[in-house]
Amino acid sequence: MAASPRSTSSTAESGPVRPATGAPPLVEARSVGKRFGDVDAVSGVDLEVRPGEIVGLLGANGAGKTTLMRCLLGIVSPTSGTTELFGDSPSRRNRARLGYVPQGMGLYRDLTVDENAAFSAAAYGSTPPDLDDDRLIERVPLGEQRRVAFDIATAHRPELLILDEPTSGVSATEAASLWDAVGAQAERGVGVLVTTHNMSEAAQCDRLVLMVDGLVAAQGSMADILGGAQVVMVETGDWQAAFDRLSAAGLPVSLAGTTARVLVDDEPAVRAALGDLQARVGSAAATLDERMAMLR
Ligand SMILES: Nc1ncnc2c1ncn2[C@@H]1O[C@H](COP(=O)(O)OP(=O)(O)OP(=O)(O)O)[C@@H](O)[C@H]1O
Secondary structure (H helix, E strand, O other): OOOOOOOOOOOOOOOOOOOOOOOOOOEEEEEEEEEEOOEEEEEEEEEEEOOOOEEEEEOOOOOOHHHHHHHHHOOOOOOEEEEEEOOEOOOHHHHOOEEEEOOOOOOOOOOEHHHHHHHHHHHHOOOOOOOOOOOEHHHOOHHHHHHHHHHHHHOOOOOEEEEOOOOOOOOHHHHHHHHHHHHHHHHOOOEEEEEOOOHHHHOOOOEEEEEEOOEEEEEEOHHHHHOOOEEEEEEOOOHHHHHHHHHHOOOOEEEEOOEEEEOOOOHHHHHHHHOOOOOEEEEEEOOHHHHHHHHO
16 A cells, blocks of 8 residues: 555645645544543543544554544543534534544444445435445445445535544455545545554554553654654574563564564663674664554
């Protein structure tokens, strides 16, 4: 899939300039916190999405992304802070101006594609999309289900889209096609908040927000998120011994093939842990997953 950043401007011929940075936010969180028992799922998060921008919400499993989305939607009440949808408290009325695709897609498995579309259109008081598909959802492959969920969520022409891992479990081709559709929505001026674990998808967002343990740990462009972070790479014929020695020294290490990648920007510490083991040691730019792990 292409990993090029999306265009953020366009000419008079090609439509409105996006993202519309001067426009008021479609959705906004101010110091939002959500606690479940003794778990702070979300802590003091500020976030906003404006018309025409694609904001990527990143973070490891359990970082608080879904909980934050549910707070923004008004599905759960924040324990602290405030949220606004279209400049007002989240309500049934202003939720009709957005499209939401939860991780589980929210489709009825025992209804057909067309029946799901009709059900959703009735809820929004809009015309059902012409999907012309009488297969039961449970018979539709996951990749197609995700596309159906997206098409249904956009059928009433929402101004804001909230997509929770829209490409989880789908093929690279299906994911690319879905991202084309997301891009087309943004070109029309729709604001998009989307979670992803995929680096090339993150690269297609206009702005990224990285959550770690309920907090916003970094935000901005991919370069801002990566922050120039470096890891140490270790190449050796005896990768098992290298792995054992690095682990024994308490260094966070993972294997990429037979190359060990140590998630610290500290070559001397790595050389010390390897001791007399013959190895080539050097630095490399951290990947997004490594950066997330380093921020934990
Ligand atoms: N209803 C709930 N009751 C109790 N704890 C919850 C509830 N919902 C979420 N949590 C906890 O809040 C934290 C954040 O979960 P959340 O699902 O928001 O993370 P996430 O970043 O969306 O993860 P994933 O990428 O796996 O979807 C986790 O520790 C989770 O166990």
